[in-house]
Every structure is written in structure tokens, then in C-alpha cells.
Amino acid sequence: VQVLTKATHGQTRQYNERLVLRTVYDLGPISRADIARRTHLTRTTVSDVIGGLLEQGLVEESGRGPSSGGKAPILLRFVADSRHVIGLDLGEETFSGALANLRGQVSHQVELPVGGRDGADALALVYRLVDQLVEQAGVIRWAVNLDWQDLPLASLLTERYRLPAHVANDSQAAALGEYAFGDRVRTPNLVAIKVGRGVGAGIVLGGQLFQGDSHGAGEIGHIFTVDDGAACRCGRFGCLETVTSAPAIVREARALAVGTPGSLLHRASLRQGDLTLDDVRVALDADDPVACAIVLRSARFLGRAIAGLIGTLDVHRVVLHGSVTAFGATWLDAVREEATRRALPLLSSRTEIDIVTISSGVVLLGASAMLMTNELGLSLTR
Amino acid sequence: VQVLTKATHGQTRQYNERLVLRTVYDLGPISRADIARRTHLTRTTVSDVIGGLLEQGLVEESGRGPSSGGKAPILLRFVADSRHVIGLDLGEETFSGALANLRGQVSHQVELPVGGRDGADALALVYRLVDQLVEQAGVIRWAVNLDWQDLPLASLLTERYRLPAHVANDSQAAALGEYAFGDRVRTPNLVAIKVGRGVGAGIVLGGQLFQGDSHGAGEIGHIFTVDDGAACRCGRFGCLETVTSAPAIVREARALAVGTPGSLLHRASLRQGDLTLDDVRVALDADDPVACAIVLRSARFLGRAIAGLIGTLDVHRVVLHGSVTAFGATWLDAVREEATRRALPLLSSRTEIDIVTISSGVVLLGASAMLMTNELGLSLTR
Numbered sequence: 001v002q003v004l005t006k007a008t009h010g011q012t013r014q015y016n017e018r019l020v021l022r023t024v025y026d027l028g029p030i031s032r033a034d035i036a037r038r039t040h041l042t043r044t045t046v047s048d049v050i051g052g053l054l055e056q057g058l059v060e061e062s063g064r065g066p067s068s069g070g071k072a073p074i075l076l077r078f079v080a081d082s083r084h085v086i087g088l089d090l091g092e093e094t095f096s097g098a099l100a101n102l103r104g105q106v107s108h109q110v111e112l113p114v115g116g117r118d119g120a121d122a123l124a125l126v127y128r129l130v131d132q133l134v135e136q137a138g139v140i141r142w143a144v145n146l147d148w149q150d151l152p153l154a155s156l157l158t159e160r161y162r163l164p165a166h167v168a169n170d171s172q173a174a175a176l177g178e179y180a181f182g183d184r185v186r187t188p189n190l191v192a193i194k195v196g197r198g199v200g201a202g203i204v205l206g207g208q209l210f211q212g213d214s215h216g217a218g219e220i221g222h223i224f225t226v227d228d229g230a231a232c233r234c235g236r237f238g239c240l241e242t243v244t245s246a247p248a249i250v251r252e253a254r255a256l257a258v259g260t261p262g263s264l265l266h267r268a269s270l271r272q273g274d275l276t277l278d279d280v281r282v283a284l285d286a287d288d289p290v291a292c293a294i295v296l297r298s299a300r301f302l303g304r305a306i307a308g309l310i311g312t313l314d315v316h317r318v319v320l321h322g323s324v325t326a327f328g329a330t331w332l333d334a335v336r337e338e339a340t341r342r343a344l345p346l347l348s349s350r351t352e353i354d355i356v357t358i359s360s361g362v363v364l365l366g367a368s369a370m371l372m373t374n375e376l377g378l379s380l381t382r
Numbered sequence: 383v384q385v386l387t388k389a390t391h392g393q394t395r396q397y398n399e400r401l402v403l404r405t406v407y408d409l410g411p412i413s414r415a416d417i418a419r420r421t422h423l424t425r426t427t428v429s430d431v432i433g434g435l436l437e438q439g440l441v442e443e444s445g446r447g448p449s450s451g452g453k454a455p456i457l458l459r460f461v462a463d464s465r466h467v468i469g470l471d472l473g474e475e476t477f478s479g480a481l482a483n484l485r486g487q488v489s490h491q492v493e494l495p496v497g498g499r500d501g502a503d504a505l506a507l508v509y510r511l512v513d514q515l516v517e518q519a520g521v522i523r524w525a526v527n528l529d530w531q532d533l534p535l536a537s538l539l540t541e542r543y544r545l546p547a548h549v550a551n552d553s554q555a556a557a558l559g560e561y562a563f564g565d566r567v568r569t570p571n572l573v574a575i576k577v578g579r580g581v582g583a584g585i586v587l588g589g590q591l592f593q594g595d596s597h598g599a600g601e602i603g604h605i606f607t608v609d610d611g612a613a614c615r616c617g618r619f620g621c622l623e624t625v626t627s628a629p630a631i632v633r634e635a636r637a638l639a640v641g642t643p644g645s646l647l648h649r650a651s652l653r654q655g656d657l658t659l660d661d662v663r664v665a666l667d668a669d670d671p672v673a674c675a676i677v678l679r680s681a682r683f684l685g686r687a688i689a690g691l692i693g694t695l696d697v698h699r700v701v702l703h704g705s706v707t708a709f710g711a712t713w714l715d716a717v718r719e720e721a722t723r724r725a726l727p728l729l730s731s732r733t734e735i736d737i738v739t740i741s742s743g744v745v746l747l748g749a750s751a752m753l754m755t756n757e758l759g760l761s762l763t764r
Contacts, residue, residue: 012401012422019394040394040427189595201694205587212696213571216729219693224686224724234726304606311601312583312694314594342606344616347598 029075087367100368175202177366183357196322303338411457469749482750557584559748565739578704685720
């Protein structure tokens, strides 16, 4: 057994490159001499590395600094727009995409309605979306495909556009977005759970998105939850999604509305001919007991799943997002209570469960954060 | 938001130290000039860092290398015995401890029977154990306390012996031990599950033991599993341990033996006046239907929990250890089948579930691996 990584030439060079790039990103404009002083690398190594970064366009010269006697030194600074990432979010009804730079600034966004397309037609729509974004940006360096189950799509994109593609799903990207750009002091570890049409988690460990061995980490929506449960879209039965997702809640509301003539849900159902998630929310806010029972049951199953995550990962921060979070405090309190009750007190007592601090654009911010950490090795700390 | 870690002076110095130490560990005996060439650090920085490592005793001079014209250079090599770790495994019946060096070699081992001691008497016994190990080793640098729930003990040890203590439980240490020294090609991620008196997992992610925010990661034994389940030693009901641990299986066997006069368990129970885990194993091997039912039910609950882990972490390698693994292929096949059935096929189809390759001493090997990664920053790859 060899216990050590060989510090190979290539690894050392990559480390040096990242160290120099971080230094310019953080402290630039800065001179080569100051970089060498800060990093303890030789002047020659720094000049070599900077040469490479200039060629790649990641840094640029930006005038001269104050002279300390001799010739005034050339300063270097980081070029935020030197790389762009395309984030694709392929929903059931809308395909959307956006363009972001190395500071997470979104410069362009496109949405195209799917209109029932599938197969080759859906693929053509993805290409149209990407074409429009590529047109805006000129040179794009990475595409992020937000659906890990679409691995073939990632390679199709790579082939067609010559773009290395990173793959993450929306839950994973959202977790990294909240971690990197959220409005809270950071714990090293964070789990962000999306509870909407589907249910899924994104897991950030030690400041990095953890995706598992095949991009599937966080697929908690399909954890087995209810004996003799309802059919799930994955083809199995009783998954977490079948009791906690928005469609599951609406389905339950429709079923119970029929047999509860006094309930607000029953009346809304008669009035409109159908029920939506928002009808359930309105009934809940008016203290309708049927709506309360539906929402609390669903919240408790989610709480139980979170207790499992706390037991497995011992994370002190869990954040929730997605359409179901609109149920507000009643729902959130039930989630918290069940998570606390079902986990070891020693673990759950230190865990905070909250709604995300940023919800709008968090997925695309996450895609941009992914690019920074994966490709450029820029750490995400404050 | 500042997206970057400042490459502070202290961080750079620590990185340089680890890089130089890794180089000596891996390539030594090696000269200062060769280290500088390999690492691209300046000769001055290398000499500074080596000076520090010599002072700390982590490297030593070991003669002179071949001359390339001028004076023959002094060579440096790594000192495996420069640090010792004490690993403590505080079981219910036995307190054991061992001494290991930086190559994971155990040089001394002590076992003391607990004999019903608790409170101050148990603490005195821990001190006696540590005293004996300290006597053997002289200077010890770190103690690993293998029970994360005993955090106060860790600080007592630190205070009494002036040893910085790392805390991990046996499941966590075993996972790192199997990862570092096990007999298999490594996947970056590994979950090792102990199924014995208790049930717990150790999680290795990216070659590092993942312990969560408060050392409690992997406490899957207390994940809620059975509605209206039996009381658990944690004070709650229906935890995974209450249906999959060795005591749970024995309890179930005792209960069922009474009402099944034809069964081997019934006969063994009459003959001996009681039943053990080994009686269940013997009955299972003889195809006793009652023993089969007990073991399969228990295996399926474990499989379900593993499906949850696969869904959450997407790990391709899960290994099992502990007394319950003695049930062999019948048990293991049921665990595998249920894990596969209850997880998304896309995830579970790539996951291998096996018995650990090393079981003897794996916990203490893990303690030693922990020391290497946490304190010295030595990576664990082959």
C-alpha cells in the first residue's frame, strides 16, 4: 500500500496555477513580484504561470503600479468575463437557459415553451436554446446541463458545441448557489431540499457540491417511505415524492375534498371544478381542518426524511425551497418538529431547518459557482 | 460576497510544509535541491520548511547522495516512528487501546475488562489504559477517542495527557481503515456499515473520513424504520437497530422459538435454556424456516436503509462488517436484493455491496489513517 499521492509535476503545476489565479482574483491588480512574495513561489515560476494565464485570457495587464525605485511594475488583474457558462434547466413545460460569468453575473436569459415536444423535437429545442445563448456570448467555455439523468444529452452538447459539459440537477445547483451566494454565515456543510413538482436534495460538503460517484447524490425523492404507497413516476411505489411533492398534495386534496362536504377544499373544488396547490394554501390559511391534515401529514413525512439526512450526514444546516414552501410556518414547524423528534437529540438539537435566503435565480448562480470551483479551483468562502 | 479564499501567509506556509513532507515521504531519501526541483518552491523556502520538519522530528538526515560535481548533497528521509497515535475503543465489556505509528503499524495493544465499572471508576480505567500505552511509547502526539458521544472524555484526556484528541466512533474509524488499507481498488467514496451489537456507518468521501458538523455522521442505527417498533436504547422506538442489530435478532429468535415447537430454534432453546446469535446462524445453515424468516426480515430492513444511503450519497461501494455478517450469503443476498429493489435502478445498478476485506484490526488501522490525513495532510491513495 502506498499511502501517499505522488506530488507529480502536473499536479504541482496545477496547484501553482490555482494559487496564482486565486491571488490575482483576490488581491489584483497586483505585480508579479508581489505574487511571488505572497505565494513563496520563485519569480520564474510566477512569470511562467502568469504567462499561461495571460494566454488563457484569465488575467490581463492593467497598467503600472507605483515604482519602488526602479521601473514601475506591470499590474495584473482578473478578467471576470473571460469565461461564460451556459446553464440549462430543462423543465417539463419550459426549457430555460442563462449565461453567467466568473462572478456569477447573469448577462442573458432565454426561455422556450416545450409545447409537448419530445424525442428529437425536444433535442432540437435544446439546440435552439443553446444556439441563442452562444450567439450572445461568442466564446463559451463550459455548459452545465441541469439534469444528471440526461448524461447522453451532455455528450451530445459536448460534441455539437465543443463545450466540456458539467452535469448537475436543479437541486444540486440550488444548494451550491445558496451556499455560495446566500445571505447567511456559512457552516461547512449544507443540505438544500427542493420540494416542488419533484423532491430532491443538493448536498454541499466542505464548500464543494457533493455529487456522488455518478452525479446522483441527493435523489431523496425516491427513498422508500410508505408501505403500500401510491405509484411514483419512477415506476416504484411509496417513494417520498408520493407523499410530499406538490402533485402528491394536490392529489390528496382532490381525493379528500369529495368526501368532506363542509370543507373549504370541497367548496373550492365545486366552484372551480378542480383544485390547485394554491387552493390548499388558501384553505390552510383559513384553518380548514382537512387542508391542515393534508399539509401536516405531508410535512411530517418530509421531516422524517430530514431526520434520516441528519442521522446520516450530521449537517447543522438544512434549507428548503420549491413551491411547497409556500405553505409557510404551519408546514415548516411540522417539518422541524418531526425532524427533531425522529433524529438523535444530540444531532438534531444543533440543526437549523429554514427556507432558503435566495430563491430567485439560485439554480443559475449555483451553475456559475460550480464552474468556479470545478474548473478554476476557486474556493467559495467569505 | 467574496468568492475567494485569501491565500494567507499561514495557509501558504502550511501547504508548502505538507507538499515538502509528502515529497520526502514518497520519494525520500531525497536532497533539498531535488525537493525544490520537484515542488517548484525556492531553495530558501525548501530549506526553511525542512528546518521546521527536522525540528519536529518528522524527517531526518540520512547520509549523503551521489555528488554531481560539487559537494555530495545531504539526503532527507521520513521518520515513521516520529509520531504515535493512541486509539481507544471503549466497549461495554472491554476497554481496549493500541499504539500505531505513521505507517499504520501497531506496536502495542492493551485490553482491560470493564467488569461493570461506570462513572468515575470507568474513567479511572481509561486513564490506566492510556497510562500503560504512554509508558510503552514515550512521546505520544495524538489520541483518538473512538466514541464521538464522549466529547467530555476527549477534553479530559487532552487536559490530563496534554494530547490533542481526535474523535471518531468505531464505525467511522473502520470505514477509513478499510478504505486506506483494504484489499480492493478504490472508489473515491465508500460507506462501511457495522452491524453488530449496534448499527452504524462510516462515510469516506473523496478519500477523507466525513464526520459531519459534530462528529455524528453515519449514525444510521437510529434512523426511524418501523412504525410501532420496539424500544431502542436511545430512548425512542422503531430505530433501525431494533430490527437489524445482533441483540434485535436474538430477541426475535427467543420470542419466536417459544411458539414454534418444530423449529431448530425451539429445540436449541429447550436444550440450552437460552439462544445466542450463533444458534440462529446454525439453524439458518440447516434451513430452519423460522431462523430464515428472522434473518431475511432483518436483512431486508438493512437493505432498505442502504437504499436510502445510495439515494442520498450515490456511493458505488458499500461494505459490511460486524457480528451479524456471520449469517453469510443468505443474509447478504437479501440485503443486496432489497437495497437494489428500493433504490433508483440508475443508482443501485452500479453499487457493489460486500463484506469488508479486512476485519481484524480495521478500527485501529483507521485511527492511524485518521492521524495521517488530519494532522499531517498525507493523502490516502495508491
